[in-house]
Amino acid sequence: MSTATPESSNAPAAPLIQISNLNKWFGAFHVLRDINLSIASQERVVICGPSGSGKSTLIRCINRLEDHQEGSITVDGTQLTRNLKNIDLVRRDIGMVFQQFNLFPHLTVLENCTLGPIWVRNMPRQEAEEIAKRLLDRVQILDQSTKYPGQLSGGQQQRAAIARALCMEPRVMLFDEPTSALDPEMIKEVLDVMTDLAESGMTMIIVSHEMGFAAQVADRMIFMDDGQIVEENTPDAFFNNPQSDRTKLFLSQILRH
Amino acid sequence: MFFRDQGEMLPERPAPITEVGIVGWLRINLFSSYGNTALTLVSAALLALIVPPFVAWGLIDAQFSGDTGAVCSGVGACWAWLDQRLGQFFYGFYPADAHWRVNVTALLLVPALLYVLVDNLPGAKFGRWFSYVYPLLAAYLLVGGFGLEVISTDKFGGFMLNMVVGLTGIVLSLPVGILLALGRQSRLPVIRLLSITFIEAVRGVPLITLLFVAIVLLQLFLPPEVSLDQLLRVIIMVTLFASAYMAEVVRGGLQAIPKGQIEGAQAVGLGYWQTMRLIVLPQALRISIPGIVNTFIGLFKDTTLVIIIGLFDLLGHARLLQTNPDWIGDVDHEAYLFSAAVFFVICFLMSRYSVSLEKQLSQDRH
Numbered sequence: 001m002s003t004a005t006p007e008s009s010n011a012p013a014a015p016l017i018q019i020s021n022l023n024k025w026f027g028a029f030h031v032l033r034d035i036n037l038s039i040a041s042q043e044r045v046v047i048c049g050p051s052g053s054g055k056s057t058l059i060r061c062i063n064r065l066e067d068h069q070e071g072s073i074t075v076d077g078t079q080l081t082r083n084l085k086n087i088d089l090v091r092r093d094i095g096m097v098f099q100q101f102n103l104f105p106h107l108t109v110l111e112n113c114t115l116g117p118i119w120v121r122n123m124p125r126q127e128a129e130e131i132a133k134r135l136l137d138r139v140q141i142l143d144q145s146t147k148y149p150g151q152l153s154g155g156q157q158q159r160a161a162i163a164r165a166l167c168m169e170p171r172v173m174l175f176d177e178p179t180s181a182l183d184p185e186m187i188k189e190v191l192d193v194m195t196d197l198a199e200s201g202m203t204m205i206i207v208s209h210e211m212g213f214a215a216q217v218a219d220r221m222i223f224m225d226d227g228q229i230v231e232e233n234t235p236d237a238f239f240n241n242p243q244s245d246r247t248k249l250f251l252s253q254i255l256r257h
Numbered sequence: 258m259f260f261r262d263q264g265e266m267l268p269e270r271p272a273p274i275t276e277v278g279i280v281g282w283l284r285i286n287l288f289s290s291y292g293n294t295a296l297t298l299v300s301a302a303l304l305a306l307i308v309p310p311f312v313a314w315g316l317i318d319a320q321f322s323g324d325t326g327a328v329c330s331g332v333g334a335c336w337a338w339l340d341q342r343l344g345q346f347f348y349g350f351y352p353a354d355a356h357w358r359v360n361v362t363a364l365l366l367v368p369a370l371l372y373v374l375v376d377n378l379p380g381a382k383f384g385r386w387f388s389y390v391y392p393l394l395a396a397y398l399l400v401g402g403f404g405l406e407v408i409s410t411d412k413f414g415g416f417m418l419n420m421v422v423g424l425t426g427i428v429l430s431l432p433v434g435i436l437l438a439l440g441r442q443s444r445l446p447v448i449r450l451l452s453i454t455f456i457e458a459v460r461g462v463p464l465i466t467l468l469f470v471a472i473v474l475l476q477l478f479l480p481p482e483v484s485l486d487q488l489l490r491v492i493i494m495v496t497l498f499a500s501a502y503m504a505e506v507v508r509g510g511l512q513a514i515p516k517g518q519i520e521g522a523q524a525v526g527l528g529y530w531q532t533m534r535l536i537v538l539p540q541a542l543r544i545s546i547p548g549i550v551n552t553f554i555g556l557f558k559d560t561t562l563v564i565i566i567g568l569f570d571l572l573g574h575a576r577l578l579q580t581n582p583d584w585i586g587d588v589d590h591e592a593y594l595f596s597a598a599v600f601f602v603i604c605f606l607m608s609r610y611s612v613s614l615e616k617q618l619s620q621d622r623h
Contacts, residue, residue, distance in 0.1 A: 063523075063524060065520050065523060065524065088526065088528065091523065091524065091525075091526045092526050094524070095524070096524035098517060098520065098521065098524075100515075100517050102515075102517040102518060102520060102521030102524075103521070104518065104521065104522075104536055104540075105540065106539050106540050106543070115525060115527075115535065116525035116526055116527070119527060119531050119535065120525065120526035120527060120531075164525065165524070165525075168525060168526060
C-alpha cells in the first residue's frame, strides 16, 4: 500500500509536470479525484484503466483542453489557470496526439505540420518546411507530404499527427489512446514510431491499452479507476506483481485474450 | 480448400457497354426504370408542345423595329422598344454623357471578380489588391467627386442599380454573417445574446418592412441636419437582412465541424481567431457553399425592392415601359420576360459557380 501516495523516487528537484490535489467535475460528476502526480523530464509514463476512469480527462487537463476546479497543474514552472497567456505558454511546450488523429482535412500533410511553427512560433515558411520534412521522414511518410489526410491510411494519418506535434519541438508529448482507432495491421507502425521517440529521450505521457508496448517503453505504469490513481508502479512490478485487487482484475481481463 | 497465388489474381476488365459511354449515360439518366422512362417521354412531349410556339411568338413572328407600340401586330412578340429603351433598362436615368463611367466600372468588375473567384490566375498578387481596391474605385467612378462630376444616387437606375445594391450587399453580408455566426456561438453571454437578438429580430421581419423603417422612421430618430443617403440606407438594410440569414447558414457549417478539429488546433497552440480563420471557417464555409450562394441569389433578387424608395431598377423600368402611352398594352409580357431573362442569367451564373467551386474543393481532398 505504500504506492497509494505516489512519489517519484528518482525525480530531480523540479519535475517537468507537477499535478497536486487535482479535482475535476463534469457538471455534478466527480471525474478526477485528488490526483497527485509528478513527471520528470525524459520520463515515460503509461496510464491505463477501464473506460470512463478519467485517464483521457487527466491528460487533457495537462494542456488545458479541459479546465479543472481544484488543485494545481504546473508545467515547466508555469501554472495552469484561467490566464490565457499561461495556457498559450504551456501548449507551446506540449504536443498532443489524439485517438481520432484530428488532422486538418483541408490542408496537406506538410501544411498540417507547418501550421503551428508558422503561426504560433512565427517561423519563416522555408524553415518550418525543412523541419516538417525532416520529421515526416523520421515517421517515414515524407513521400505522402503533398497529400491530404483523407488520402492516407489510418496508420499514416496517426504518424502524420505525431510529426505535426513534434514540429512544435515540444518538451512533452501526450498520447490519448493513439492506436485505438486503427486497424490491427497499422498499430505496429505507429507503436514503432512511438518507441523510436521514447528512445530519443522525449518525455511522454501515454494513455494506452497496448500492454506489450507499455511494458517495453514505460518507466512507470499508472492504473486509474473511478477518477483516481489506484496503482502506480514500475512496469515490471505492475505486470508481474500488481498490488491492488482492482489492478489484478483489470490485468486479468485485458491480458486473457 | 481454395487459394490463389500472386500470379493468379484476377485482372481488371472493362465495364459492359450498357454502363459507360452514350448508351450508358442514356440508360442511367433517362431510361433507368419504367417510371423514369415514362417521365422522359412525357417531358419530351411537353417540350415539343411548348417550344415551337414560343420560338414562333418570340422570334419568327416578332416585331423588332418601330417607334411606338402601334407597329406591333399582336401576333408575335413586340421587341421594337429595345432600340429606344435598352439604355434605360441598364443605366436608368444616369446622365447619358456619363454612361462611360458605368461602362468602365462594369468592365473593371470582370478582373476584380475573376481574381477573387478563380485561383492561379497570372498576376494574382496584384490582382487580389485590385479586387480589394475595386469597391472604392467603383464608388468613385459612379458617384464622382475629386474632379469627376458628382452624380447623385437618385439618378442611379436600371440594371446598374441592381448590380450596385446586389454586389455591395453580397460583399458585405458574408463577413458580417460570419461574425454573427461566431458571436452566436461565443462563450461570452453579452456577445451571444446580442447576436441572437439581432439575427432573430431581423429574420422575423419582412425586408420591405425594414426598408420602410430605414426610409421613413429613421429620419424621426436622427437629428434633422443628419441625412443619410437614401440608397445607402437601402444597401445597409439589404446587407443586414442578408447577414442574418447568412449567419444561420454559416452556423450550420460551424456545427458540422468536429470538436476534435478545434482541439487539434488548440493543442498545436493556435489561439481563438487563428483557429477560426485557419481551421474552422475554411471547412465550415466549404460545407455552407450551397446555402451561402442561395442567400446571395435571394439578396440579388431582393434588390428589386428599391422601387419603394422611388428608384427605378431593371424591373422598375419594365413597369415604366408598360405604362408608357406609346407602348401601353403592347409590351406587357415582353418587358417582364426581358427583366426575368437578365436576372436569370446572373443568378444562374452564381449557381453554376457554386457547383464548380464545390467540385473543385472536393477534388482537393480525394
